[in-house]
Amino acid sequence: MNVIRIFCRRNLLRHARQNVLYSHCRLCSDQRQQSDKLLSQIQAKIKFSGPITVADYMNVALTNTEQGYYINKDVFGQKGDFTTSPEISQMFGELVAVWFVNEWMMAGSPDNVKLIELGPGRGTMADDMLRAFSKFPELTKSLSLHLVEISKKLSEMQEEKLSSNPSSMSSDIDSDSTPYYKQCVSKYGPNVYWYRDITDVPAGHTMIVAHEFFDALPIHKFQKTDRGWREVLVDIDPESNNDLRFVLAPTESAASKVILQVDSDDNRDHIEVSAKSGVIIKHLADRIDTNGGCGLVIDYGHNGEKEDTFRAFRNHDLHDVLIEPGSADLTADVDFSYLKKQCNDTVKTFGPVTQSSFLQNLGIAYRLKMLYDKADEKGKKDLLSSFHMLTDSEQMGERFKFLAILNNKCKHSPIGFDPLPVDS
Numbered sequence: 001m002n003v004i005r006i007f008c009r010r011n012l013l014r015h016a017r018q019n020v021l022y023s024h025c026r027l028c029s030d031q032r033q034q035s036d037k038l039l040s041q042i043q044a045k046i047k048f049s050g051p052i053t054v055a056d057y058m059n060v061a062l063t064n065t066e067q068g069y070y071i072n073k074d075v076f077g078q079k080g081d082f083t084t085s086p087e088i089s090q091m092f093g094e095l096v097a098v099w100f101v102n103e104w105m106m107a108g109s110p111d112n113v114k115l116i117e118l119g120p121g122r123g124t125m126a127d128d129m130l131r132a133f134s135k136f137p138e139l140t141k142s143l144s145l146h147l148v149e150i151s152k153k154l155s156e157m158q159e160e161k162l163s164s165n166p167s168s169m170s171s172d173i174d175s176d177s178t179p180y181y182k183q184c185v186s187k188y189g190p191n192v193y194w195y196r197d198i199t200d201v202p203a204g205h206t207m208i209v210a211h212e213f214f215d216a217l218p219i220h221k222f223q224k225t226d227r228g229w230r231e232v233l234v235d236i237d238p239e240s241n242n243d244l245r246f247v248l249a250p251t252e253s254a255a256s257k258v259i260l261q262v263d264s265d266d267n268r269d270h271i272e273v274s275a276k277s278g279v280i281i282k283h284l285a286d287r288i289d290t291n292g293g294c295g296l297v298i299d300y301g302h303n304g305e306k307e308d309t310f311r312a313f314r315n316h317d318l319h320d321v322l323i324e325p326g327s328a329d330l331t332a333d334v335d336f337s338y339l340k341k342q343c344n345d346t347v348k349t350f351g352p353v354t355q356s357s358f359l360q361n362l363g364i365a366y367r368l369k370m371l372y373d374k375a376d377e378k379g380k381k382d383l384l385s386s387f388h389m390l391t392d393s394e395q396m397g398e399r400f401k402f403l404a405i406l407n408n409k410c411k412h413s414p415i416g417f418d419p420l421p422v423d424s
């Protein structure tokens with residue numbers, strides 16, 4: 001098998017290696033033990049049945065029920081590995097809520113609204129959205145919140161943030177009689193339910209939001225060779241002390257036959273495909289088609305032009321993806337063109353537009369002024385700094401994008417998806 005020597009640009013790799021050493025020292029003994037256990041499981045699987053796909057590797061490293069990266073810890077903020085837009089400012093979740101209120105009104109203010117969030121993290125955006133919705137009592141009355149979350153630890157943090165009674169936390173429901181594994185009443189009134197899988201959320205007018213969810217889903221990696229496209233796999237390096245390495249499948253894999261579809265004008269040598277994202281977005285499209293409603297997918301990503309984006313983060317630094325699995329976030333840029341293709345014509349899609357454009361169209365400057373006028377000196381400084389972080393092109397303004405999904409019967413274009421006036 002061909003060993004792939006370098007995935008990333010050389011300087012990025014060198015940068016990553018330096019940080020590996022740095023991060024390596026910082027794992028406490030408990031974290032090291034957990035990661036070693038996960039590595040042993042991965043090695044055992046490879047020894048038993050041969051090299052595994054990058055998708056299998058990501059899946060185990062992120063969501064293994066015992067040692068997976070997301071399962072048992074808070075990964076956000078300064079003490080964690082990364083920070084997300086909803087954690088930076090309440091303005092983010094509030095403006096996303098405004099978008100949904102507008103769509104709900106455009107749909108004729110229906111009853112039985114299911115607000116669904118995929119991968120809600122600390123529950124911060126859901127909290128900001130419910131607070132913003134509470135200014136619209138008709139909507140709040142007809143709304144329930146449905147959180148799709150795989151992490152036990154994060155589901156507990158979400159309940160603590162959202163519950164009307166955080167001092168008495170519910171225990172997980174171990175029952176076949178309900179599709180959800182946990183339930184509470186939120187401090188704003190609507191009921192909240194937790195699921196492990198989107199397909200378990202009951203029917204109803206759908207408003208669905210996914211922020212930095214799709215980038216956490218497993219990808220398959222493919223490389224163009226003289227003999228055609230080959231899938232990139234994870235193997236054990238025989239020349240090392242059981243370290244992992246990338247290799248190329250010697251023949252076409254099942255995934256390269258079924259998942260990889262290369263257009264004739266595509267000049268890329270490396271392609272990443274998240275088949276799991278494809279299945280989930282198809283389900284969302286079908287759901288919006290059947291139940292009515294809309295959705296927003298917000299993430300960093302591209303329109304089918306990027307090649308190698310698979311990377312790891314630990315302590316806010318790049319980290320080697322194959323070292324100490326379970327101790328670092330594994331992620332890949334979302335291919336919005338692929339998501340749109342999977343929706344087929346079941347729904348209408350709009351965008352993706354940049355975060356900066358969406359937030360400015362929704363009136364972030366106006367919301368900033370309202371909060372700024374009431375804030376103390378430190379609050380004013382924080383507000384300005386978070387405004388710039390969310391919207392400046394060299395920060396999160398250009399890299400992050402918004403894709404809207406509307407039911408096919410909608411005759412309007414959603415707000416936030418028009419080009420900005422030139423002088424804005």
Ligand SMILES: C[S@@+](CC[C@H](N)C(=O)[O-])C[C@H]1O[C@@H](n2cnc3c(N)ncnc32)[C@H](O)[C@@H]1O
Nearest residue numbers: 070084119120121148149150151154211212216
């Ligand atoms: C990068 S975090 C984003 C969190 C939050 N949306 C934010 O922006 O702050 C990814 C979230 O998706 C959850 N997650 C990852 N894989 C998942 C899966 N397969 N099913 C359900 N939730 C998942 C994680 O536990 C976490 O809550």
